[in-house]
Amino acid sequence: MIDDDRPLFAQIAEKVEDSIINGTLPEMSRAPSTNELAHFYSINPATAAKGINLLVSKGVLEKRRGIGMFVTDGARALLINEHRTTFSDS
Template sequence: MSKLFNNDKPIFIQVREKIEDQIVNDQLKEKDQAPSTNQLVNFYKINHATVSKGVSQLVDEGILYKKRGVGMFVAEGAKEKLMQQRKDAFVDDYVIGLVQEANKLRISETEIFELIKKVKGRDLT
């Protein structure tokens, strides 16, 4: 397995997330040609079926679209769609638990905001 991947989740999901990251970070813009499955296979040195599964999910969700004989391209609205999906996941994965724990500890909204500002002010790299 390539050192670019970890064991936390299936590789096809990580391939998908790498493409999503490129779209969210404006490395790939709407209507740009996305890397082909063959390019991804050669770059990451992983199985073609693994790459195809991740890419197919993006096509099924309308993030990428195929032009027969030409390649895959970033769909219009792909970035906005991904940003909304990620914001929703952020709420589910982090905010709900944070609010539940804050309620248990009787931390006020003001205190939560102050804690967030304090953390955001740190160098987290």
């Protein structure tokens, strides 16, 4: 699961991104909460929140007050394009 040298929050963000790209977390659907991620991966909720906030700042997730986090419309295309750009730059 989570074991490489990168920060845990970055790995959490990547796991959520992967779920969006492969379709297990469709656009406009509810994303896992920070507490759900923290429990699932046995990490501190603050670490999970940092990963989620990274995705919010990218425009991949949005907070809906009182409801939770949701995948934005167009998030999959945004992530695929980002991955293509990163791959072509390396």
